Amino acid sequence: MSPSLRRRAQCLGAVAVCAAGFLVAARAAQAAPVPAPAVVPKPVSTVTGRGTFHLTARASVVAGRGTGAVARALAATLRPATGYRLAVRGGAVHDGDIELVLADPGTLPPAGRAEGYQLSVTKRHVTLVAPTTHGLFNGVQTIRQLLPGRIVAAHRRSGPWTMPAVSITDYPRYQYRGYMIDIARHYRTPADVKRLIDIAATYKLDVLHLHLSDDQGFRVVINGFPRLTAIGGQGSVGTQGRTMDPGGFWTQADYRGVVAYAARHFVTVVPEVDSPSHNNAIEMSEYGDVDNPRLNGHPQDISCGFNTPPVWNYSTDVGYSGMCPDSDNTWAIYRAIIGQLSAMSPGPYYHLGGDEAHPFTNEQYAAFVNHENQIVQAFGKTPMGWADGYATVPGSTPPAGAVAESWLPGATDGAAAVQKGMKVVMAPADHAYLDQTLPNDDSGLGLSWACRQCDLDKAYDWDPGSFDGVPDSSVLGVEGALWSETTRTLGDVEYLTLPRLLAIAEVAWSPKADRSGPSSAAFADFVQRVAAQQSRFDAAGWRYYRSAEVPWPEA
Numbered sequence: 001m002s003p004s005l006r007r008r009a010q011c012l013g014a015v016a017v018c019a020a021g022f023l024v025a026a027r028a029a030q031a032a033p034v035p036a037p038a039v040v041p042k043p044v045s046t047v048t049g050r051g052t053f054h055l056t057a058r059a060s061v062v063a064g065r066g067t068g069a070v071a072r073a074l075a076a077t078l079r080p081a082t083g084y085r086l087a088v089r090g091g092a093v094h095d096g097d098i099e100l101v102l103a104d105p106g107t108l109p110p111a112g113r114a115e116g117y118q119l120s121v122t123k124r125h126v127t128l129v130a131p132t133t134h135g136l137f138n139g140v141q142t143i144r145q146l147l148p149g150r151i152v153a154a155h156r157r158s159g160p161w162t163m164p165a166v167s168i169t170d171y172p173r174y175q176y177r178g179y180m181i182d183i184a185r186h187y188r189t190p191a192d193v194k195r196l197i198d199i200a201a202t203y204k205l206d207v208l209h210l211h212l213s214d215d216q217g218f219r220v221v222i223n224g225f226p227r228l229t230a231i232g233g234q235g236s237v238g239t240q241g242r243t244m245d246p247g248g249f250w251t252q253a254d255y256r257g258v259v260a261y262a263a264r265h266f267v268t269v270v271p272e273v274d275s276p277s278h279n280n281a282i283e284m285s286e287y288g289d290v291d292n293p294r295l296n297g298h299p300q301d302i303s304c305g306f307n308t309p310p311v312w313n314y315s316t317d318v319g320y321s322g323m324c325p326d327s328d329n330t331w332a333i334y335r336a337i338i339g340q341l342s343a344m345s346p347g348p349y350y351h352l353g354g355d356e357a358h359p360f361t362n363e364q365y366a367a368f369v370n371h372e373n374q375i376v377q378a379f380g381k382t383p384m385g386w387a388d389g390y391a392t393v394p395g396s397t398p399p400a401g402a403v404a405e406s407w408l409p410g411a412t413d414g415a416a417a418v419q420k421g422m423k424v425v426m427a428p429a430d431h432a433y434l435d436q437t438l439p440n441d442d443s444g445l446g447l448s449w450a451c452r453q454c455d456l457d458k459a460y461d462w463d464p465g466s467f468d469g470v471p472d473s474s475v476l477g478v479e480g481a482l483w484s485e486t487t488r489t490l491g492d493v494e495y496l497t498l499p500r501l502l503a504i505a506e507v508a509w510s511p512k513a514d515r516s517g518p519s520s521a522a523f524a525d526f527v528q529r530v531a532a533q534q535s536r537f538d539a540a541g542w543r544y545y546r547s548a549e550v551p552w553p554e555a
């Protein structure tokens with residue numbers, strides 16, 4: 001009897017066993033649901049395939065026309081961990097190659113073409129097609145996530161370097177997907193910020209909002225006003241019983257270097273120097289700048305806060321400082337700041353702050369920001385401002401196109417911005433403030449005015465397009481904000497950022513989903529994908545909070 005006949009015969013004798021066996025075999029052969037790979041943020045559509053792609057040293061990155069820079073960046077990012085010097089070349093695609101094509105794949109809706117991509121991984125090839133280089137870069141981030149997490153290691157690690165067969169169609173829900181870093185409350189070096197850009201770009205965020213100045217520090221050299229950094233850059237918020245922590249500042253070359261690094265990661269920098277309040281460091285620097293030829297010899301008239309003369313305050317107090325809207329010196333200083341930062345920042349926005357300006361009447365506040373809008377526009381930028389003041393104070397008249405950043409829980413300030421016809425970036429403090437405290441955490445890090453002991457579910461469980469008075473059509477995007485009053489080290493920043501920033505990234509990128517509550521199917525799926533990032537965090541050396549909501553593979 002032939003083997004197949006024998007099998008059939010056995011089956012006739014034991015139908016049930018045989019049928020079950022056949023079902024298993026059939027599933028394995030074609031229909032078994034292969035779990036989707038753990039990509040964060042979740043792609044729009046993922047169709048799993050069969051088999052595995054093996055990246056080897058013989059692979060080429062085949063760079064279609066216009067893809068050279070992204071192709072070289074891909075080869076460079078794969079090199080440290082694999083040790084492979086992958087060829088980047090044109091020409092034919094062979095087995096084992098990764099191909100990049102700059103073209104419309106035909107699978108993206110019109111709104112998805114600016115940043116969308118189509119990625120196909122088979123046993124034989126990886127093919128990434130996107131209409132723009134930004135889309136290709138986004139697809140490259142997905143490729144990196146399909147590889148083992150140790151691919152992000154800075155030094156050679158052992159393979160195999162495999163990717164599951166899959167077809168992914170993907171594009172973002174919102175174009176503005178931001179991460180805000182406050183380098184005023186605690187100074188961070190350019191190298192620190194570049195590392196934070198790596199984190200943001202890995203999860204397809206595309207805006208770095210740099211909070212460059214606040215009461216406790218001013219962080220970038222402004223030509224003509226050396227005291228801004230020499231005096232204003234000296235300190236940071238005092239922690240652990242100190243009056244003041246160490247400060248620091250960037251040269252303009254440093255700033256340009258960060259902007260360029262961000263641009264290579266398709267991240268746009270939005271500079272912010274807060275006004276008309278949150279600027280005690282500027283007041284402290286310029287109040288005595290009597291010999292500066294750009295001022296009129298009486299710079300004391302800039303001081304309109306609660307303290308005149310101003311006094312250093314390295315605590316976490318807010319809203320007490322202020323510069324006078326009717327002082328020519330105020331505008332000489334702000335014009336230099338806005339002009340120089342605008343010239344060094346290729347993106348469309350300049351953020352003028354505008355929050356918590358307690359020393360001012362509505363008239364003074366409006367006079368200040370209305371004048372500042374004109375300066376920002378004269379330097380070719382679109383103004384952005386914190387919505388609690390910028391969009392809400394009567395008399396504040398942001399120009400057409402100006403953007404409000406909503407941060408009050410419930411987004412009442414966002415609703416005011418919509419009333420003024422503004423687009424809104426959503427950063428509701430109880431969901432999107434990455435500086436709020438974590439549960440079961442003895443790090444001592446974080447503030448808790450908006451969200452006490454807030455875990456991953458809180459950062460995940462919200463919808464930017466569903467706040468009263470803020471229709472989805474008015475939402476430009478989403479931002480996670482890392483205020484730095486308590487973060488003394490880069491590790492502290494990473495710890496508050498990860499993994500909650502991944503939730504913000506998913507809210508900003510992925511299609512609307514029912515994310516309600518820690519028991520939702522969406523959250524259960526999300527935490528699985530977050531868990532898979534552990535090897536990535538570890539290989540990159542990024543510090544993270546071990547949320548009890550996440551089934552981390554390694555205890």
Ligand code: TNX
Nearest residue numbers: 318355386407433435447483
């Ligand atoms: C509120 S949000 C602030 C910041 C603080 C932050 C701390 C906003 C525009 N102002 O100045 O750093 O809370 O969570």
